Amino acid sequence: MGYRVVVDYDLCESNAICMQVAPDIFEVRDDDFLYLLNETPGDEARERVNESIQRCPKQAISVAEE
Amino acid sequence: MLRREGFDGAITIIGDEPHQPYDRPPLSKQLLAGEWEQDRIALSDDESLQDLGADWRLGRRAAGLDVANRTVTLDDGSTVAADGILIATGARCRELPTNGLDGIYTLRGLDDCLAIRAELEDSPQRVAVVGAGFIGAEVAATARERGLEVTVIEALPVPLGRVLGTEVGTVCADVHRDHGVDLRLGVGVDGFDGHGRVERVNLSDGTSMDADVVVVGIGVIPNTEWLEGSGLELDNGVVCDETCLAAPGIAAAGDVARWPNRLFGEIMRVEHWDNAIAQGQHAALRLLASDDEAQPYAPVPWFWSDQYDRKIQLAGRARPDDEVRIITGSTEERRFAALYGRAGRLVGVLGFNRPRHVMKYRNLIEQGTSFEEAIKIAEQE
Numbered sequence: 145m146g147y148r149v150v151v152d153y154d155l156c157e158s159n160a161i162c163m164q165v166a167p168d169i170f171e172v173r174d175d176d177f178l179y180l181l182n183e184t185p186g187d188e189a190r191e192r193v194n195e196s197i198q199r200c201p202k203q204a205i206s207v208a209e210e
Numbered sequence: 211m212l213r214r215e216g217f218d219g220a221i222t223i224i225g226d227e228p229h230q231p232y233d234r235p236p237l238s239k240q241l242l243a244g245e246w247e248q249d250r251i252a253l254s255d256d257e258s259l260q261d262l263g264a265d266w267r268l269g270r271r272a273a274g275l276d277v278a279n280r281t282v283t284l285d286d287g288s289t290v291a292a293d294g295i296l297i298a299t300g301a302r303c304r305e306l307p308t309n310g311l312d313g314i315y316t317l318r319g320l321d322d323c324l325a326i327r328a329e330l331e332d333s334p335q336r337v338a339v340v341g342a343g344f345i346g347a348e349v350a351a352t353a354r355e356r357g358l359e360v361t362v363i364e365a366l367p368v369p370l371g372r373v374l375g376t377e378v379g380t381v382c383a384d385v386h387r388d389h390g391v392d393l394r395l396g397v398g399v400d401g402f403d404g405h406g407r408v409e410r411v412n413l414s415d416g417t418s419m420d421a422d423v424v425v426v427g428i429g430v431i432p433n434t435e436w437l438e439g440s441g442l443e444l445d446n447g448v449v450c451d452e453t454c455l456a457a458p459g460i461a462a463a464g465d466v467a468r469w470p471n472r473l474f475g476e477i478m479r480v481e482h483w484d485n486a487i488a489q490g491q492h493a494a495l496r497l498l499a500s501d502d503e504a505q506p507y508a509p510v511p512w513f514w515s516d517q518y519d520r521k522i523q524l525a526g527r528a529r530p531d532d533e534v535r536i537i538t539g540s541t542e543e544r545r546f547a548a549l550y551g552r553a554g555r556l557v558g559v560l561g562f563n564r565p566r567h568v569m570k571y572r573n574l575i576e577q578g579t580s581f582e583e584a585i586k587i588a589e590q591e
């Protein structure tokens with residue numbers, strides 16, 4: 145049982161809040177788009193992923209359990 | 211946060227709105243535009259709210275606080291005693307006398323939004339927005355995007371001039387004009403006329419203008435009346451110490467809280483979404499901590515505003531007399547980032563559609579970077 149990080153790019157406005165919380169998972173690059181560096185960061189990162197979900201002002205991040 | 215930290219005691223949540231917790235920013239954006247419906251702005255799903263295991267007292271107002279006994283009295287006379295109390299009563303809109311007329315609104319809550327939205331859907335001839343601050347600007351943008359005629363009335367000669375300075379404030383004004391808003395600067399509102407419903411707005415320069423809907427966005431007042439006489443220090447908010455504590459076992463957070471932010475050497479009250487979350491979490495930790503463990507709350511405030519296709523973001527504290535330097539893009543293309551410097555330090559960064567820059571320089575503000583150094587970093591980019 146793992147999980148996958150999902151970003152709804154229609155909602156995301158690239159404000160990089162998630163990148164502040166978890167720079168190893170989320171990166172906003174020079175083109176001002178958000179890139180997911182790691183879709184399956186594993187259990188040890190779960191807390192930071194949750195924090196990103198909560199802090200994203202656009203509610204653009206979610207996780208799919210799989 | 212309390213639950214995440216393992217607190218398994220009783221939690222009581224008191225709120226005077228009948229609604230479950232919801233997100234306010236969409237109230238002047240997607241929800242007002244009709245792009246979203248109410249179900250999209252819930253802050254949590256029912257399941258997560260259930261998991262909190264809290265005692266919800268919605269539709270109930272806190273009427274008084276006994277600081278020594280840490281007891282809140284509700285408007286129905288009942289009381290709630292607790293070891294820790296978090297004050298997060300937010301702020302409400304400053305209002306203008308409406309002369310008893312309908313059709314004049316302020317925008318703070320869900321019900322305000324739905325009422326204004328119904329008016330906008332009713333094809334008004336002209337919408338008047340009083341105040342060109344962020345809320346007024348967003349309402350104007352949303353109404354314009356609905357194809358309505360909009361006049362914005364602002365008492366200052368430059369919108370947001372007192373926050374962002376003249377140069378950047380002028381861009382904010384230009385963006386409205388680009389989109390066909392009738393912008394009246396340097397005039398105030400004397401009052402409203404009409405028969406039962408507003409028909410005219412009277413301006414301080416002696417002229418008047420027709421409007422059948424008015425939205426007033428002239429700032430907010432922290433909700434502290436219920437704390438008067440409690441012994442807590444109230445001064446444009448609940449005054450707290452560096453750790454967000456207002457009295458032993460009593461903390462405050464969000465729009466209502468005023469505290470000394472040591473990063474800026476300034477006592478501040480911040481009316482931003484991100485701060486409400488971050489300070490709420492900090493205050494929760496403060497209530498669980500001993501005095502020795504307590505940490506100061508010293509963030510770089512950050513917020514965003516969406517107007518038309520522009521995303522404006524500001525991190526830090528900008529003031530009109532700060533030194534302002536555009537580091538990328540240009541004001542003409544309405545896509546740029548500007549740094550604000552004061553006393554040799556980088557204190558703020560503002561972006562028009564430049565999110566990455568805002569976050570990068572926000573980090574530099576946090577690190578106490580000098581203005582000179584920040585400019586140098588920008589030049590190397």
Ligand SMILES: Cc1cc2nc3c(=O)[nH]c(=O)nc-3n(C[C@H](O)[C@H](O)[C@H](O)COP(=O)(O)OP(=O)(O)OC[C@H]3O[C@@H](n4cnc5c(N)ncnc54)[C@H](O)[C@@H]3O)c2cc1C
Pocket residue numbers: 224225226227234235236237238270271272273298299300301317318319345433436463464465466480481482483484486512513514515516
């Ligand atoms: C239309 C709108 C758009 C916004 N857009 C943005 C944006 O784009 N970006 C951004 O950063 N910020 C934005 N904000 C600001 C942001 O929403 C606020 O900073 C945030 O809501 C503050 O949260 P809070 O919990 O401190 O206060 P509030 O959200 O005001 O919550 C306080 C609650 O306490 C209740 N209350 C008050 N007194 C009592 C009492 N005595 N007893 C019981 N309950 C009481 C109130 O009714 C309210 O429900 C916007 C605000 C509005 C209104």
Ligand code: SF4
Pocket residue numbers: 151155156157158159160161162163170172178199200201202203204205
């Ligand atoms: S915090 Fe949300 S909106 Fe911001 S970049 Fe991350 S996913 Fe996008």
